Amino acid sequence: MTMDLPTVWIGLIGLAVLLYVMLDGFDLGVGILFPFARSPADRDLMMDSIAPVWDGNETWLVLGGGGLLAAFPLAYAVLMPAFYIPITLMLLALILRGVAFEFRLRGRRRGTAFWTAAFAGGSTLAAVAQGLVLGGFIQGVRVEHRAFAGGPFDWLTPYSLLIAAGVVAGYALLGACWLIWKTDDELHGDARRWARISAGAVAALLAAVSLATLLLHPRVAARWGYADGGFDLAQLGPRLWIPALGAAGLAILALGLRRSRHGAPFVGAALVFLSGYAGLAAGFFPYIVPYVLTYRQAASADNALALMLGGVAILLPAIVGYTVWVYWVFRGKVGADAGYH
Amino acid sequence: MDIDALLLSRLQFAFTIAFHIIFPSFTIGLASYLAVLEGLWLATRNEAFKTLYLFWIKIFALSFGMGVVSGVVMSYEIGTNWSVYAEVASPVIGPLLAFEVLTAFFLEASFLGVMLFGWKRVGPRLHFVASVLVALGTLTSAFWIISANSWMQHPTGFKVLADGTLRAVDWWQVIFSPTFPERLAHMTLAAYLTTALVVGAACAWRLLKQPDETESAIALKMAVGMFAIVAPLQLFVGDLSGKEVLRVQPAKLAAIEAFWETRTEQPFHIVAWPDHAKEANRWEVSIPRLGSLITAGDAKAQVRGLKSFAPADRPPVFIVFWAFRVMVGLGVAMIGLGAWGVWLAWRRGGPERSRLFLRACVAMGPAGFVAVIAGWIVAEVGRQPYVIYGVLRTADAVSPVTAGQVSVSLLAFMIIYAIVFSVGGLYILRLIAEGPAAGAREEAASGLRSPGSPLAAAPHDPPGETGR
Numbered sequence: 001m002t003m004d005l006p007t008v009w010i011g012l013i014g015l016a017v018l019l020y021v022m023l024d025g026f027d028l029g030v031g032i033l034f035p036f037a038r039s040p041a042d043r044d045l046m047m048d049s050i051a052p053v054w055d056g057n058e059t060w061l062v063l064g065g066g067g068l069l070a071a072f073p074l075a076y077a078v079l080m081p082a083f084y085i086p087i088t089l090m091l092l093a094l095i096l097r098g099v100a101f102e103f104r105l106r107g108r109r110r111g112t113a114f115w116t117a118a119f120a121g122g123s124t125l126a127a128v129a130q131g132l133v134l135g136g137f138i139q140g141v142r143v144e145h146r147a148f149a150g151g152p153f154d155w156l157t158p159y160s161l162l163i164a165a166g167v168v169a170g171y172a173l174l175g176a177c178w179l180i181w182k183t184d185d186e187l188h189g190d191a192r193r194w195a196r197i198s199a200g201a202v203a204a205l206l207a208a209v210s211l212a213t214l215l216l217h218p219r220v221a222a223r224w225g226y227a228d229g230g231f232d233l234a235q236l237g238p239r240l241w242i243p244a245l246g247a248a249g250l251a252i253l254a255l256g257l258r259r260s261r262h263g264a265p266f267v268g269a270a271l272v273f274l275s276g277y278a279g280l281a282a283g284f285f286p287y288i289v290p291y292v293l294t295y296r297q298a299a300s301a302d303n304a305l306a307l308m309l310g311g312v313a314i315l316l317p318a319i320v321g322y323t324v325w326v327y328w329v330f331r332g333k334v335g336a337d338a339g340y341h
Numbered sequence: 342m343d344i345d346a347l348l349l350s351r352l353q354f355a356f357t358i359a360f361h362i363i364f365p366s367f368t369i370g371l372a373s374y375l376a377v378l379e380g381l382w383l384a385t386r387n388e389a390f391k392t393l394y395l396f397w398i399k400i401f402a403l404s405f406g407m408g409v410v411s412g413v414v415m416s417y418e419i420g421t422n423w424s425v426y427a428e429v430a431s432p433v434i435g436p437l438l439a440f441e442v443l444t445a446f447f448l449e450a451s452f453l454g455v456m457l458f459g460w461k462r463v464g465p466r467l468h469f470v471a472s473v474l475v476a477l478g479t480l481t482s483a484f485w486i487i488s489a490n491s492w493m494q495h496p497t498g499f500k501v502l503a504d505g506t507l508r509a510v511d512w513w514q515v516i517f518s519p520t521f522p523e524r525l526a527h528m529t530l531a532a533y534l535t536t537a538l539v540v541g542a543a544c545a546w547r548l549l550k551q552p553d554e555t556e557s558a559i560a561l562k563m564a565v566g567m568f569a570i571v572a573p574l575q576l577f578v579g580d581l582s583g584k585e586v587l588r589v590q591p592a593k594l595a596a597i598e599a600f601w602e603t604r605t606e607q608p609f610h611i612v613a614w615p616d617h618a619k620e621a622n623r624w625e626v627s628i629p630r631l632g633s634l635i636t637a638g639d640a641k642a643q644v645r646g647l648k649s650f651a652p653a654d655r656p657p658v659f660i661v662f663w664a665f666r667v668m669v670g671l672g673v674a675m676i677g678l679g680a681w682g683v684w685l686a687w688r689r690g691g692p693e694r695s696r697l698f699l700r701a702c703v704a705m706g707p708a709g710f711v712a713v714i715a716g717w718i719v720a721e722v723g724r725q726p727y728v729i730y731g732v733l734r735t736a737d738a739v740s741p742v743t744a745g746q747v748s749v750s751l752l753a754f755m756i757i758y759a760i761v762f763s764v765g766g767l768y769i770l771r772l773i774a775e776g777p778a779a780g781a782r783e784e785a786a787s788g789l790r791s792p793g794s795p796l797a798a799a800p801h802d803p804p805g806e807t808g809r
Contacts, residue, residue: 052454055409059442059450065416066442069427070435073506077428080420081740087421088750091414092757098410099761102403106768147424152746301432301508308436315443319451326451329462 005306006299009071010288012312016067018277020060022174022270027054029175031097031123032168033194034116042187043116049182049334051101056323058094071305074146075288075298082141082148083133083155090129097122124168131167135160138217138283140290159216166205170273173198177253177266182334192257195265199253202272206246213283219291220283239282246275345744347736350422353751355721357414359714360758364408366713369483369529370536371401372476374563375456379469389556396556396777397540400769402457407765409450411758416442422747426728426738433499433509434489437516441485449478480529487528491521493729494720495589501732520589523582524720530575531716534675535709537567542706543773545699556777558693561702565692568679576672586723587636590730591645592654593723596661598632599625600646607632607644612666615658620648656725664718671712678705 027050037043068076080087100119104112136155143149176198179191214221221227225235249271256264288295299305375397382390416438419427455463455471463471498514499507509515541564544557551557587594594600599615599622600607609631614623630640637644647655678701685692692698728735 052458055406055450055453056447058409058413059446062413062416062446063439063442065420066435066438069416069419069431070439073428073431073435076420076431077424077740080417080427081424081742084421084740084742084746084750087417088753091417092753094413095410095757095761098413099406099765102406103764103768106403106771107764111764146428147741149741152743300435303509303512304432304436307509307512308439311436311440311443319443319447322451323447326454329455329459 003306003309005302005309006071006296008309009067009299009305010286010295012316013064013067013071014281016060016063018274020057020064021277022273023057023060024054025171025273026050026174026178026266027057028097028123028127029171029173030178031119031175032127032172033175033179033191034120034123036190036194038186038190042190045183045187045334046179047101047104047119049179052330053326054098054101056326058098061094070308071300072288072295072298073300075293075295078141078143078146078148078289078293078298079137082150083136085152086129086132086136086155090126090133093122093125093129095122097126123171127168127171128164131164132156132160134167134280135163137290138163138213138220138280141292143289143292159212162205162209162212166202166209169198169201169205170276173202173253173269174266174273177269181262181266184333192260195253195257195269199250199257199269203250206272206276210243210279217283223283242275242278242282245278246272249273249275346742346747347739349744349747349751350739350742351735353747353754354418354422356751356758357411357418357754359717360762361408361411361415362713362717363710364404364411365479365482366528366532366535366710367539368401368405368408369479369532370534371397371404371539372472372479373533374536374540375401376469376472376476379472383465383469389559392556392777393560396772398457400772402453403765403769403772405449405453407762410761414754420740421750422740422742423728423738424740426733429506429733429738430493430729433496433507433515434492436512437485437489437492441482441489445478445482445485449475449482452478483528483532484525487525488516488518488521490720491524492516492518494518494524494724495520495585496729496732507732520582520585523578523585526578527575527582527716530571530578531709531713533567534571534575535713537564537571538675538702538705538707538709540564541568541702542704545702546773547776548693549696549699549703551776552693554776554778558691560777561693562686562691564702565679565682565686568675569683570679572672572675572679576676579669579672583636584638587644590723592647592650593656593661593719594636595645595647595650596656596658596723597665597719598636598644599658599662600632600644601648602646603643603649604646605633605641605643606630607636607646609635610662613662615662617655617658654726656723661719661723664715664722668712668715668719671708671715674705675708675712678702 030046030050034043034046037046065076068079096118100115100122104115104119107113107115132155135157139155139157139159141148141150142154173195176191176195180188180195183191214224214226218227223235224239225232249268251268252271253265253268255261256268284290286294286296288298375394378390378394378397381387382394452471452474455468456475459468459471492515495518497518498509498511500510501507540560544561544564547554547557548561583594583597586597596615598607599610599613601615601621606629608625608627608629610622610625610627613625613627615621616623633642633644634640636642647658681698681701682692685695685698689695724730726734726736728738
C-alpha cells in the first residue's frame with residue numbers, strides 16, 4: 001500500500017495545532033480574564049474549572065513542536081530560530097502561569113498575590129507571543145541555503161501586533177465561554193459580560209486582520225481572488241464557506257448569549273476559531289514555511305513518517321479516548337467544593 | 342557561525358536541562374511510590390498509607406508542575422538553539438521524541454488530573470488505576486528519552502546522506518542502541534534512589550521533631566529498604582554502563598579516569614588535577630594497576646589514554662573526572678546509609694530510634710539530585726566535542742542566531758528559573774516541615790475524606806485559614 005505520508009502528516013500536525021489552540025486557548029483565556037474577577041473566591045473557581053485539564057491541553061503544544069521536529073524537521077529548523085524571541089517569551093510565560101496552579105495554593109498572602117498576577121500575566125503574555133509568531137509566520141521568513149537568514153526582530157511589525165491582539169481577544173472569548181459553561185451564579189453572569197465584550201473585539205479584530213492581510217500580503221490575497229481592489233469570484237467562490245462558517249459561529253455565539261444558553265456560546269466560539277484556522281490554512285497551503293518551503297520539501301524521511309504513523313494509528317485514538325473521558329469525569333458545573341485533591 | 346552564540350547556547354541548554362532533570366528524576370520515583378502507597382492502602386486499609394499518599398501527592402503535584410513547564414522548554418529549545426542538529430538528526434531521532442509525547446506525556450498529563458482532583462469523582466479502584474498509569478507514563482517517558490540519548494552517545498542503525506542529514510536503516514538498532522539497556526536501568530534506579538533519599542530525609546526530619554509519628558516511621562523503613570536494595574544494585578548497573586563506555590566511547594572513559602597515556606596496568610586515580618595544556622595530571626593520588634582492573638576487568642589490560650585522541654577530539658577532562666567522583670562518592674555513601682539502616686532495623690529495633698542516623702538521612706536528602714546531575718555531566722560533557730558521537734560536532738549543530746539574542750534569553754531563563762524553582766523548593770520544604778499528619782487534617786477539613794473514615798471527624802483547620 002502506498003500512502004502520501006507527508007500529506008497525512010501535515011494533516012496530523014494541523015490537527016494537533018488546532019486542538020492546542022482550542023483547548024489551551026480556553027484555559028489561557030481564563031488566565032487572561034483573571035484580573036477581572038470580582039473576588040478571590042471567583043478566581044479560585046475559575047482556576048478549579050481548568051486545573052484538572054490544563055496540563056493535557058498544553059501537551060498538544062508539545063506534540064505540535066515535537067511533531068513538527070519529527071515530521072517536518074526542515075520547517076522546525078527554519079521557523080524556531082526565526083521566532084527565537086517570541087518563542088522564548090512564550091516558554092517563559094508558560095512557565096510562570098503553569099506553576100501558578102500549584103503555587104497559588106501553597107503561597108501565603110504575598111505569595112498568593114504574586115502567583116495570581118503571574119497566572120494572569122503569564123497567560124496573557126503567552127497569547128501575545130503566540131500571536132506574534134503567527135503574525136511573523138504570515139509575513140513570511142527569509143531563508144537562504146535551507147536556513148533562516150533574517151534578523152532577530154523580523155517578526156515585529158504593526159501587522160503582527162494586530163494579530164497578537166486578535167489572539168488575546170480570541171482566547172479571552174474561549175475562556176469566557178468556557179466559564180459560562182462551567183460555572184453558575186455571579187461568576188456565570190460575569191462570564192456572559194466578558195463573552196459579549198470579547199466577542200465584539202474578536203469580530204472587529206477578525207475583520208481588521210482580514211482586511212490588513214488582503215492589503216499587505218498580496219500572495220495570500222491572490223488565494224482569495226483579491227487583486228487590484230477587486231475580487232475574482234471564481235477564485236473566491238470555493239472558499240466562501242470559511243467566512244460563512246465564521247459568521248455562523250458568531251451568530252450561534254450571539255444567540256447563545258442572548259438566550260442565556262450554557263453550552264452554545266462555547267460551540268459558537270469554537271466555530272469562529274475553526275473558521276479563522278481554515279482561513280489561514282487556505283492562505284498558505286501547501287507552504288509550511290510561508291512562500292519558501294512546502295510541506296513536501298520540509299518532510300522527514302518516509303521511513304520515519306511511516307514508523308510514526310503506525311504509532312499514531314494506535315495512540316491517537318487512545319489519547320482522544322482518555323482525554324474525552326477525563327473531561328467527562330469533571331463534567332458539570334464547578335462548585336466551591338471542587339477543591340484540591 | 343557565531344562563536345559566542347555557540348558558547349551561550351551551550352550554557353543555556355546546560356542550565357535549562359540541569360534544572361529540568363531534577364524534577365523528572367524525583368517524580369519518576371515519586372509516581373511509583375504513590376502507586377505503591379495507594380495499592381498498599383487498598384490492600385490493607387491501613388490509614389497511614391492513605392495519609393502518606395495524600396501528603397506526598399501534594400509534593401508530587403508541585404514537582405510535576407515544575408517538571409512539565411521546564412520540559413516544554415526543551416522541546417522548543419532544540420529548534421531555537423540547535424536547529425542544525427534538529428534538521429540533521431530528526432529523521433532518526435524525531436520519532437523517538439514524538440513517541441515520548443504520544444505514549445507518555447498525554448498519559449501523565451491526563452491521568453494526573455484524575456489523580457489530583459478526582460478523589461471524589463471516581464471510585465478508589467479507578468483512582469488507583471490513574472496513579473498506576475501516571476507512574477507508567479513517567480517510566481515510559483524515561484524509556485524514550487534515554488533511548489534517544491543513548492543513540493546520541495553511540496549511534497547505530499543509520500546512514501549519512503549526501504546532504505549531511507541522517508536516515509534510519511534499522512529502527513530496532515536506533516531505539517535499542519547497544520548502550521541503551523544499561524543506561525535506562527541506571528537512570529531509573531537513580532530516580533528511585535533520589536526519591537527514596539528525599540522521602541527518607543523528610544521522614545527523618547519529622548521524626549527528629551516528633552519521634553512518635555507513625556506515618557513517618559513507616560515511610561522511613563520503606564526508604565531504608567530502598568537504599569539497601571537499590572543503592573548496591575545501582576553500583577552494579579553503573580559498572581556495567583561503565584564497561585560499555587570503555588567499549589564504545591574510549592575517549593570519555595579516559596577522561597573519567599584521567600588516563601593520558603595508553604598502557605597496560607593503568608593506575609586508578611583517587612583524586613587528580615588533570616591539565617589539558619600539559620597533557621598530564623598536575624598531581625594525582627593513585628593506586629597502581631587498579632585502573633585497568635576496574636575499567637577493563639583485568640589489571641593487565643591495555644586501556645587507551647587521552648593522548649591517543651587528536652586534541653580536537655578530547656572531551657574536557659577536569660569536569661568529567663570530578664563529576665564522576667562526586668557521583669560515585671555519593672553512591673557509596675548511599676550504600677553505607679542503607680547498610681547502616683538495615684543494621685539498625687535488625688539489631689537496634691528500628692532505624693527511627695537512632696537520632697544520628699536520622700540526621701544522616703536528612704543530610705543525604707539532596708544527594709540523589711547532586712548525583713544525578715553529576716552523572717548527567719559525565720555522560721554529556723564526556724561526549725564532547727560531539728553532540729552525536731562521532732557524527733555531528735556540537736559546534737556544527739547550533740542555530741543561526743546572534744549572541745545578543747541568546748545572552749538575553751539565557752539571562753531571562755536564569756531570572757525566571759531562580760524565582761520559580763527557589764519558590765517551588767521553599768513550598769516543598771514547607772510542606773515537608775509540616776509533615777503528613779498536617780495534610781490529613783487539612784483533607785478532613787475540606788471534606789474530601791470518604792465518609793466513615795476515621796479522620797472524617799477529625800478537628801477542623803485552625804481558624805484564619807482562607808480558601809480551601
